[in-house]
Amino acid sequence: MAVKERQRLDKLLASMGFGTRKEIKKLIKEKKVQVNGELxxxxxxxVxxxxxxxxxxxxxxxxxQYIYLMLNKPRGVLSATDDRFAKVVVDLLPPxxxxxxxxxxxxxxKDAEGLLLLTNDGKLAHQLLSPRKHVPKTYYAVVCGMVTExxxxxxxxxxxxxxxxRTMPGELKILRPGPESEVELTIYEGKYHQVKRMFAAVGKKITYLKRIAMGPLVLDKLLKPGEYRELTAEEISRLRKLNPPG
Known part of the structure; x- marks a missing residue:
């Protein structure tokens, strides 16, 4: 994506993860950088x-200008950009x-896993998280106790x-009933620990929780916990259509 403002070459390359500005200067001195076909x-x-x-x-x-990554967040990792004591999701990414x-x-x-969108597009993130948008989020869960109709x-x-x-209406599907029930739940808001608190309110406890979808974005089944990939152009387009400007 083109931008209007010119930037220093060393600053631009450093911002894109090619090293510190000192390391970029070394690359240039070693004749490893070309601009428009010239050293x-x-x-x-x-530039x-x-x-x-x-x-x-x-x-x-x-x-x-922006990146969009789908991460299969593993258990034990915080959904944050930094923490003094715990590993955070951005630690899973390369420089x-x-x-x-x-x-x-x-x-x-922290003890849940599954779909997490990572981006630096603040406008899109705000739209997706806006309480007024009611973006659906779907979870697979294993519940201790018999989940009933x-x-x-x-x-x-x-x-x-x-x-x-009182939460907004949610869509609960029983995949396998039993002493340990398997379910899918779609909710349209994001209160603190909401899924766990909803099951606690009906006398049950979640033992495993995994988010499998957010809006039109569905977790790639090829991604193992801790793995990530860039969103496709189609996936980005669907997210933007879900939240048109204005």
Missing amino acids: ARDPGLH LPGRDYIEVNGEPIEYR RYRAYHPFPVGRLD TDVESFHQGVILHDGY
């Missing part, structure tokens, strides 16, 4: 991202992605949590 000699050369053709070590670089300063759109509990109806009506709050 770059000045780290302070001003127009997305317009000027830049190569590093013979490989063309693609400037992007070339961390350089864009992505952040998680919403959060998953009575629970399905309770969730459909909206569950009254222990603090007195």
Whole structure:
């Protein structure tokens, strides 16, 4: 994506994860950087991202203002950008992605896993998280206790949590009933620990929780916990159509 503002070559390459500005200067000195087919000699050369053709070590670089990553968040990792004591989701990314300063759109509990969108597109993130948008989020859960049709109806009506709050109606599907029931639940809001609190309100406890969808975005089954991939152009388009400007 082209931008209007010119930037210093060393600053641009550093922001894209090619190293520190000192390391970029070394690359330029070693004649490993070209701009528009000519060797770059000045780290302070001003370039127009997305317009000027830049190569590093013979490989063309693609400037992007925004990145969009689908992560299968593993258990034990915080949905945050930094933490003094615990591992966070951005720690799972290589420097070339961390350089864009992505952040998680919403959060998953530390002991939950599944779909998490990471991006630096603040406008899209705000739209997806806006309470007024009611973006659906679907979870697969293993529940200690027999989940019944009575629970399905309770969730459909909206569950009254222990603090007195009544949730929006949710869509509960029983996949396998039993002493340990397997279910799918779709909710349209994102209260703190909401899924766990909804089941606690009907006397049951979640032992495993995995988010499998958010709006039109469905977790890629090929992604193992801790793995990620960039969203396709079609997936990005569907997210934007879900939240048109205005």
